[in-house]
């Protein structure tokens with residue numbers, strides 16, 4: 001890795017703990033006005049002091065986030081599909097010059113292994129890695145899962161390893177049983193988990209705890225934070241698990257306190 005890439009990555013994955021809490025709010029790029037993100041700024045701005053990085057699209061950041069904010073940006077640069085159609089039909093929507101203008105610390109796209117447009121999404125990743133290597137911008141590959149895919153360690157290990165082999169600098173995947181096998185498949189490339197659909201807070205916290213205990217570098221979580229009845233409570237609790245190694249039970253107390 002060149003100096004710029006290492007520097008950008010260390011703004012996201014904190015060198016002190018080797019861990020990170022990324023806040024994902026890019027859902028609108030294919031889901032439209034997702035619950036909790038209709039007024040994205042109102043939801044997200046209070047959470048920024050507790051996030052290590054913000055995953056967002058260029059349109060959303062320009063509309064709802066103040067440019068003076070001090071947070072590393074993981075810019076979602078892919079899209080082109082919607083929940084109404086085949087999810088894997090994704091293209092690159094944002095060029096590297098615009099990512100640089102936004103001062104992105106990383107760029108991201110999804111890779112649909114097993115999807116109808118699998119090859120095209122792998123091609124998207126490979127082109128982003130080429131650009132990222134050229135300009136010192138790390139690429140986070142999202143192992144996006146099609147409607148029919150099983151989220152087991154075998155599938156997620158396959159999808160994650162393909163992202164690593166194509167050159168991703170960070171892999172985002174889902175938590176599953178035998179998660180160590182997914183982490184092992186990625187070698188030295190850090191792995192973070194998405195939260196997925198909204199779960200009861202206790203379950204989302206336990207999932208975060210299990211993931212970091214089994215080798216994840218942290219979370220890139222969206223709905224389980226911003227759709228919670230206490231988004232600040234949830235992100236503080238997740239942060240305590242990821243950076244301080246707190247148990248899910250103790251972290252739940254942080255959420256409860258904040259909710260009160």
Ligand code: 5RP
Nearest residue numbers: 024142194195196221222223
């Ligand atoms: C969509 C994404 C989202 O950022 C991702 O799903 C994370 O959010 P959540 O925790 O709500 O699943 O990458 O492809």
